[in-house]
Amino acid sequence: MLAEFSITPIDKAHGHLSEYVAKTIEIIRQSGLPYELHAMGTIVEGEPEEVFSLIQKCHVNMRQHSLRVSTSIKIDDKVGTTGALYKKVKSVESKLDQGGSG
Known part of the structure; x- marks a missing residue:
């Protein structure tokens, strides 16, 4: 399962x-799950229970740092798939390397 999520402390949103x-x-690092940090969120990969x-x-x-928290989650759960965190990106990049033909 891939999950992209972002957690925002709403009462701190006026600052950095x-x-x-x-x-x-x-x-996330301590979990040992593969992840990628992006400007708008983080993607992790693992078994559904772990994620x-x-x-x-x-x-x-x-919640320990903020009185109001917003959490957004987007999930891609394909049975039997592993390594999708990197495979999906490599697939697109290979198409670009081939001149964009599909």
Whole structure:
């Protein structure tokens, strides 16, 4: 399962959020799941139970720093697929390397 998520401390939104993002990324690193940080969120890959548990930990952690938290989650759950975090990007890049033909 791939899950892209972002967790925003709404009452801190007027300032810089990198401090809070860093706390979340540390939790993700400790999980051992493959992940990629992007400008608008983070993508993790793992078994559904692992991914949901991780997102919950991250959300609960943010609640320690904020009175109001917004969590957005987008999931791609394809049975039997592993390594999709990198395979999907490589597939598109290979098409670009071939001149964009499909």
